[in-house]
Amino acid sequence: MGFYFSKKNLSIYLSSLLLASTSLFADTKKEEIKKLDTVTVVGSEASNYVSFDKPSINRTNIDLEDSAKSIQVFNEDFLEDYQPQSLEDIIKMSSNTTYEGNSHGRSIQIGMRGFSNVPILIDSMKITNSTINQEIYNLQSLEVLKGPSSLQYGQSSPGGIVNLVKKKPQKQDHAEVQFKVDEHTAYTTNADFGGGINSDASLRYRVVTSIKHGEDYTNSNTDINRFFIAPTLAYDLNDNHTFSIMAEYLREKTPSSFGTFINSKGDLIAPVENLSSHPDEEFKKTQKIVGFDLNSNFDTWNSNFKYRYIDYVGTNGDVHMPQSYDETTNRVKRVYAYQKQEFSEHALQYTLNKELNIFNVKNNISLGADYNKAYSQTFMHYDPANPYFIDLSHPDYEDLTSLSDHPGARDMTGDKTYTKSWGIFLQDSIHLTENLIFNAGLRYSESKPKDGQKSDATTPSLGLVYKLTDNTSIYTNYSESFTPSTNMDEKDNILDPEEGKGYELGIKQKFLDDKLNLTAAIFKIEKENVPLVQGLAPNTYYKASGKQQSQGIEFDLAGQITPNLAIVASYGYTKTKDLDNDNNRLKNIPTHTANIFTTYHLSSFNLPNTYIGGGARFLGSRYTTNSNDLKLDSEIIYNATVGYKKGNWKASLTAQNLTDEEYVEGAISSPRVYAGTPRTIMATISYKF
Template sequence: MKLQQLLSSVLLTGSVPVLMATPAIADVVQVTGVRLEETPQGLEVIVETAEGTAPQVFTTSYGETFIADLINTQLRLPDDQPFRQENPAEGIASVTVTQRNPNSIRVTVTGTTGLPRVEVMPSATGLLFSLTAETPTAQTPPETPDVPPDMEMEPEEEPDTPPQMPEPTDEIELVVTAEPDTGYRVPDATTATRTDTPLRDIPQSIQVVPEEVIEDQQVIRLNEALRNVSGVTLGNTRANDTETFTVRGFEDATILRDGIRQFSFGGTQETANLERVEVLKGPASIVYGSAEPGGLINVVTKKPLPQPFYEIEASVGSYGFIEPSIDISGPLTSDRSLLYRLNTLYRRSDGFRDFDQEFERFFIAPVVTWLISDRTELTVELEYLDNIQPYDRGLVAIGDEVADIPFDRIFHEPDDFVETEEFKTGYRLEHGLNNNWTLRNILWYSNTDLFLRTAELGSVNEARGVVSRSTREFDIYEEAYDIQTNLVGEFATGSVEHELLVGFDFRRSFQDLDLQQAFAPPLAPPPIRIFDPVYGFSLPDSEDIPQLFDGRSQLQQWGFYLQDLISLTDNFKVLLSGRYDIADQKATIRQTDFFDGSSPTQSDDAFSPRVGIVYQPIEQLSLYANFSRSFQPNDITFGGDLPEPERGTQYEIGAKAEFLDGRLSATLALYDLTKTNVSVSDPDNPGFSIALGEQQNQGIELDIVGKILPGWNIIASYSHIDAEVTEGFFGIPEGGKPPNVAENTASLWTTYQIQQGNLQGLGFGFGLFFVGERFGDFQNTFKFNDYLRTDAAIFYRRDNWSASVNFKNLFDIDYIESGIGRSQIKPGEPFTIIASVSVQF
């Protein structure tokens, strides 16, 4: 068949992508114009390029919408705006052409009564989309033997007037790889391998919470996003000024920002500039160095866009909550080689607890990307955060349960506060050596300064019904330098394909702690009554408070890693990787009223392997298994010691499946995970560690995410964890349970948006979040009850604006979100409403 005949005979139904060969990948195609012309059959969309070159095209569809992604292209329209036309022809609701990312354009066509039929072909000026609107009386073309029913094609016809085309220099190849719209489902992630890898090819459980979920749930704190993921619960919140997470039953999961480790004393993660959150289950030391064996959390931030984008949002809610925010992006130069993005917000709230100190936060994050050449890209980032809020240890326990008191009652002084200031900056450089090999380099600097003054809570005297208190002033400064360099490449040895990652990273960090504390009157406040508290104690001046601890700890760590994702066949893959770490620690304890000066040091090295296999008996199913280990240096104890490093070992098997033509995916995982040299946070001395032991967790997890029907999204999870202390530590006997680890947790969040008619754009959301019974302390002396929290939402989205109202804890239940010890129990928020309006232009 002639090339021209082949092109004119391919009639897409929106489920068969077309790939058109183009010049070398380095030659970015410039789209300079978009025209619409009505035809007797419907409509033609003419995409004009600078040299009449037809770019690569991948197509897909959902509902009444056809989507085509033009690869290696940039939008250069005269008015410097995306193209949009409403109701351009009968049966066509809209046509849009927008810049999807720095080197990809998206063409979207939406029908009024059904999915338009689209024929794609080169034209004399670039690319031609011939649209035929679907009508209720339209007949389905006859089925051909070689084409599935959902990919039917029109019979071949010789057109009356052949389209004008330049003489092609390359063949045009048809690739049948359907890629439907998947709603909440994200098909690829970078956290598991440091490369953009399909989730179905990764022999490890990894879950992604996309930006759509973050927006639909009006997520303010990272915990609200992570409750959608199996096996992840909120851990120690210290004084409600930070968030740590328990993954697969192990606390203090490592938190990364775009692959860079965050501080242990940093404030709560800001969600305003998040594109998605990726959770890698199990040991991850192989690619990120020291890490907890339960898993790690990687927050992925928003990047600059080549097309102008402006969004203003305002939110108000219960307890005096207000939050204006801005997200703007676009090119800084006419050739779009310099791009920027800026996210900023201000937030304040009174909170539901009876403090005089309010919550107040300012956040700003500018990012600039320089497209130095077609193969080289440099991104420079900066983040600044200032947050002040009440210092709040929460509720207390009496007997075998939480004290029966109002959840808004406090035991600190009403004006106690904690303030955190964070600064982060650095660059990311990526250079394509050729079409197969890429070199990446990251240099990152960060610091955080935390300061607090409070009437600190101590032990609970149940007989007297009081909580002891002390005066505490704590100042901690952390600073870190990170360097990461790696080389990623693809090559083949015979019929075996390889994706190789080789690299090293270096981190130098230190903490400077100054702790002043008074335990007895008149410098310390008197005990406070649990059922009838009396406030009014004035904290003494700083110079009058005795210095309890003054020290500095340093960590210097090198890591060298090698990873090879081997495709032995199209459906059988092996992941082999190993990492060697060298860690040097030093603690300098200055002489105080309570400590003599000392300088303990420790040097450790470890090899962490990972072996995984993936077998795909059919395209929609991946079966996997893995073995991996983790390594993590321990923090300093209150006595000034440096315990031996923690080691984790995991065995895991699982299955990943796709349903509904790839719109819905599910992951089932079973694991056995052991951690030795366990060191846990000291509940009486924040910032320090205590004890050693061994813990073994076994469990099963199920995650489901995607789109059930057009407009109907879902994300759901279930986790069962059998956590057991196999070598006693800190008062937990062998066979005991670690605190704050529920045996069963589950979540469900679903939204539906009306797709057509007068109510098109109106949507509803509904969520259920269940956490089972948990022990509240290391000694297993009391428990937190299980709870089922219900959330709901109603929203309306039309054109460039949206409005939403979210109802959190709809039935106003009392529940405990997390806790560690009898005087550090975080109550969950009561019924809360947040309303938001945003405009894009």
């Protein structure tokens, strides 16, 4: 499938999208009205996957339809029905978005619109050292913003950013207890309770907790043990100011996560249950977060001041870490290592939003500043001289060794270091007419590692929104992103930051009385200053001259089609080019992705409290290397669910990867890959007080 980014084709695509979407749902709406005249709906209404809240990911006070960006919001109804096992299960539902791995269990690697290293924000705050340990049950929603987006947050991927919106205290008293069990005999107990403390609920609280224990799907001898608790307290100082304090504590023990291997045909060399390291290994993690928010709200302006302190310790301890695979002997080479990581970070953020008229023109001005100081240290011992070998398809594991068994192990422990970064931005959303909105913004960012060289960037963002009708908006934007480099040139100077430049044209369409939203977009992104290695080892250096490109089209749909039928669906087409590598496709990026998840309440079948649902995810073919010498086949992964809701009770039975497909999500360094999760059947029951 070819795609050409020209003015002629843009107009053709845009017109086709608008006409097709309008005609597609015109008959549906007529049928819905006709049915509602004759059918009486009994019981609770189906879930609605449309979010009516203003997205927090863009740090402005403007509505979703007034933003010249593609933004998807996965709300609490969707999270409750979809029953994701992991954070990436949610993120992958967005178009042109893929999961590439978990960096040995340390952080989630996401690709979006052709580019990797998508940052994950916590409550709209940038975190320098991203971690994998985010509790899904503590999420109010998850937001995805597409394209180069360094305006509000600084360092970013050209593909976009993800924001995790945590649960906040509510004035209404509430409580929920939830119990889950899956076929791998893992048990999870969740609880969420809170409400007002004093008579007017000006002082309120919320506590979210989760406890998990049991086995995972691998042949590890290590059980999963996870404890999470997040208390939050909010106090209305007066009618205009609210002060909140929050905390999170996580303690977790899991098996190691070093991936598996594929052969020269792209096939997995062993069942996904077989560990490539050692069954006795333990990965222990402890994460603590504390912070506060000060929110101020007035008639024409509001502000937010946030602080977070994060402390993380991850100890993989003694491991037999996989290194390589020899296809001729069908053996995996592994070596002893001891690994421990420590992260800590102070993060500050201030945002001011002000609405005012200038020469009788409405302006929504946003001013923001942020500061991060992130410390990190890695402890590691490594012994490549005494390898261990196994046939991963029929593993016979040796005894797990410790550091005392390896007196010749290299001490690769690094010094404790830190990186300081700060930035400031100004954005204005100008209502030129009642239907025409112009968005313009500019940011200055600066980053400096300990004893290192400063890296800075100025990134603009421009956008235009035109409201054809109350339900239809056309938008276009130009935006930039940057990523500081750590590579040196021939004179030992830090290279200029990698820069992303994006162009986008899209439609935002509401259907069925605002119950169903469609966003469709055409985009082109260019990434420059990609480091290219120069010279011959050991005298190599880098030159910032590489260029990469992606362009494509995408659709994202969410909401209710009828009062009983809810849906989330997406399709994405991305064509990538590595312009300095024979125009090869970028690794881990499929040309096509598609997702659908839908639930249907059986009210019309006299089963008003019962619903069924299901979906599928299509993951297109992709390469495991930038040289494009190994290609993975496309896959379709199916999900299914059946549930019952009555009063305060809810129960569901969910099957993910229903047909138990064995497939690869992403490559670490080919032929080492991360395999997809096998079939998991999970039963959930909950009660709300």
